[in-house]
Amino acid sequence: MDQLTTEQIDQLKQTKTIGIIGLGDMGTLYARRFSKAGWKVVGCDREELYEETLAKFSQEKFTILKNGHLVSRISDFIIYSIEAANIDKMVALYGPSSKFGAIIGGQTSCKAPEIAAFEKYLPPDTEIISVHSLHGPKVDPTGQPLVLIQHRARDESFQFVECLMSCLQSKHVKLTAKEHDRITADTQAVTHAAFLSMGVAWKSTNEYPWETPKWIGGIENAKINISLRIFSNKWHVYAGLAITNPSAHDQVLQYSKSTTELFTLMIQGKHAELKERLMKVKQFVFGGNNVASKHDLLLNDDLLQEFSLRKVPPEGRQPNSHLSLLAIADSWYNLGIVPYDHIICSTPLFRIFLGVTEFIFCTPNMLDECIDVAINDTSFRQDDLNFTIAAQTWSNIISFGNFELYKREFVETQNYFRHMFQEANEIGNEMIHTILERVKQREQEST
Ligand SMILES: NC(=O)C1=CN([C@@H]2O[C@H](COP(=O)(O)OP(=O)(O)OC[C@H]3O[C@@H](n4cnc5c(N)ncnc54)[C@H](OP(=O)(O)O)[C@@H]3O)[C@@H](O)[C@H]2O)C=CC1
Ligand SMILES: O=C(O)C(=O)Cc1ccc(O)cc1
Numbered sequence: 001m002d003q004l005t006t007e008q009i010d011q012l013k014q015t016k017t018i019g020i021i022g023l024g025d026m027g028t029l030y031a032r033r034f035s036k037a038g039w040k041v042v043g044c045d046r047e048e049l050y051e052e053t054l055a056k057f058s059q060e061k062f063t064i065l066k067n068g069h070l071v072s073r074i075s076d077f078i079i080y081s082i083e084a085a086n087i088d089k090m091v092a093l094y095g096p097s098s099k100f101g102a103i104i105g106g107q108t109s110c111k112a113p114e115i116a117a118f119e120k121y122l123p124p125d126t127e128i129i130s131v132h133s134l135h136g137p138k139v140d141p142t143g144q145p146l147v148l149i150q151h152r153a154r155d156e157s158f159q160f161v162e163c164l165m166s167c168l169q170s171k172h173v174k175l176t177a178k179e180h181d182r183i184t185a186d187t188q189a190v191t192h193a194a195f196l197s198m199g200v201a202w203k204s205t206n207e208y209p210w211e212t213p214k215w216i217g218g219i220e221n222a223k224i225n226i227s228l229r230i231f232s233n234k235w236h237v238y239a240g241l242a243i244t245n246p247s248a249h250d251q252v253l254q255y256s257k258s259t260t261e262l263f264t265l266m267i268q269g270k271h272a273e274l275k276e277r278l279m280k281v282k283q284f285v286f287g288g289n290n291v292a293s294k295h296d297l298l299l300n301d302d303l304l305q306e307f308s309l310r311k312v313p314p315e316g317r318q319p320n321s322h323l324s325l326l327a328i329a330d331s332w333y334n335l336g337i338v339p340y341d342h343i344i345c346s347t348p349l350f351r352i353f354l355g356v357t358e359f360i361f362c363t364p365n366m367l368d369e370c371i372d373v374a375i376n377d378t379s380f381r382q383d384d385l386n387f388t389i390a391a392q393t394w395s396n397i398i399s400f401g402n403f404e405l406y407k408r409e410f411v412e413t414q415n416y417f418r419h420m421f422q423e424a425n426e427i428g429n430e431m432i433h434t435i436l437e438r439v440k441q442r443e444q445e446s447t
Contacts, residue, residue, distance in 0.1 A: 004163055013040070015076075016040070017074055018040065018079070020079050021078065021081065022080060022081040023043045023045040023053060023064075023081075024045070025136075025234075027081035028137075029137050030107070031043050031062045033167055035061035037167035047066055068097070069097040071094070072095070072099065072102070073097055075099060076103065077104075077129075077164065079106065084108040084236070084239075085243075090117075091118060091120070092117070092121050095117070095122045103127045103160070104122055104126055106131070107131060109245075110184070110248075111132070111177035111180050112177060115130065118130075118151075127154065128153060129158060130177065131147065131148055131165065133170060134188075134347045135347055141168040142168075143436070144171065145344065146165060146171065148165065148172055148173070149175060150174065185251050186339070189245060189251055189398075190251040190328065190331060192238050193242070195227040196413075197391040198387065199228070199230070199416075201389075201390045208420070210224055210308065214318055216318045217301050217318060218299075218302060218304025219304060219320075219325075219360070221309075222307070222355075224309060224424075225428040225431055226428070228417055228421060230349070232418075232425055235407050238406075238410070239407065243402075243403060243406065249398055249399045250335070252394060255327060255391060256395035257334075258327040258330035259327040260391070260392065262330060262374075265277070266375060267381070280333065284332075284333045285329050285361070286361050286362055297363065298354070298355035298435075299358070300359055301359065307427050307428075307434075319373045320373060321373045321377075321384060322360050329357050348436060351435070351439060394409070397409060
């Protein structure tokens with residue numbers, strides 16, 4: 001289709017109303033950005049919180065309505081930005097109030113249940129175009145992937161949604177709902193499982209890793225900052241993403257299996273077997289025609305060295321078995337996933353996880369050092385044991401689909417780390433900014 005002219009864009013801005021149901025972190029980000037770009041935006045949060053919501057957003061350029069019915073009746077594009085576990089209930093409630101011919105979409109992180117709810121409850125005159133910003137609310141959307149799903153819609157409607165979304169300055173990635181769920185299971189769900197397991201393991205051994213001399217160096221800083229970043233967020237985001245996506249269950253289960261099997265080889269002292277297994281992994285994940293083999297490494301320990309939560313950051317990296325990073329590459333190998341294939345559709349946290357794993361596998365002698373530590377140095381055994389147990393626990397909770405257990409495990413660990421969140425988020429933001437600049441630089445080099 002031809003690009004829209006400036007006059008056509010202005011015409012859309014004057015005639016279309018954008019509705020957002022759920023003004024939490026992501027809904028607010030969208031409402032602010034759209035209204036600042038000149039779109040007419042209306043939104044709502046829970047009806048019982050109407051007065052508070054009105055007061056909270058009194059200075060904003062968008063209009064607060066009482067509930068999702070009122071938003072739906074007048075909006076041309078309606079975005080459900082609510083908890084994943086509630087999508088069926090919410091669409092059943094507000095969907096039939098959708099304006100005649102409206103376009104409906106959602107921001108939930110797994111699309112199968114969202115699309116199923118839309119197909120079940122929306123009037124047949126409506127169209128369906130869903131979205132997913134692949135970053136958290138504290139990250140600048142500029143340059144980050146934004147998935148767009150033209151599920152049941154005319155090209156003209158898709159063009160309108162793309163035009164609206166262009167104010168986020170994200171990179172548009174057009175996928176089907178199925179492709180989206182498969183890729184995000186490979187990238188997000190397993191990334192979260194790894195960092196959630198680190199947090200739980202530190203809590204189990206009663207350690208604050210920034211206070212313990214073992215966790216020193218850039219790679220350790222990345223682990224600590226990302227883990228705390230996830231635990232400072234809302235539990236339902238991670239629970240919804242993993243539990244509602246069936247592909248995520250397989251990925252998280254494989255991660256737990258890889259962790260257990262590698263740890264078993266470590267405590268059995270099977271050096272040769274561990275090395276042989278990891279060399280196969282290295283060849284499959286990092287040996288082919290991928291980014292790491294053609295360019296400098298995305299991340300290195302020196303780059304990440306300064307992002308420490310320690311009061312006085314000590315110099316130098318300490319050896320570590322890096323079980324969490326060996327296990328992710330082992331999972332990719334076992335599932336036949338080449339993580340570089342998903343870069344176009346990846347979150348900042350996934351790119352960091354890939355970057356540090358790449359560093360361990362592709363820095364000369366580093367993998368040998370990890371294997372030596374894993375076999376000969378017992379100082380990480382207790383941590384690795386607790387990490388293995390934590391990975392199994394998350395896998396069990398996710399495959400049982402138990403939201404309440406997920407919440408309990410998450411919130412207990414969240415409370416353990418809570419006093420450090422503000423500092424961790426500030427340092428984590430700087431770290432992510434530096435890394436994203438580096439990603440951009442690398443992309444420019446490769447084009
Ligand atoms: N946070 C993130 O990093 C990202 C999240 N997502 C996805 O986006 C969605 C929203 O996430 P996020 O903004 O972080 O979560 P929030 O919890 O911040 O936002 C959800 C909002 O919806 C409100 N809500 C619940 N029921 C209703 C209702 N009946 N009518 C109107 N509003 C209601 C919630 O109120 P209350 O809190 O009172 O329940 C809350 O304010 C989720 O599905 C998440 O998976 C996608 C990309 C990134
Ligand atoms: O980058 C990550 O993985 C995050 O933790 C933020 C996040 C959470 C949920 C999403 O659907 C998208 C991004």
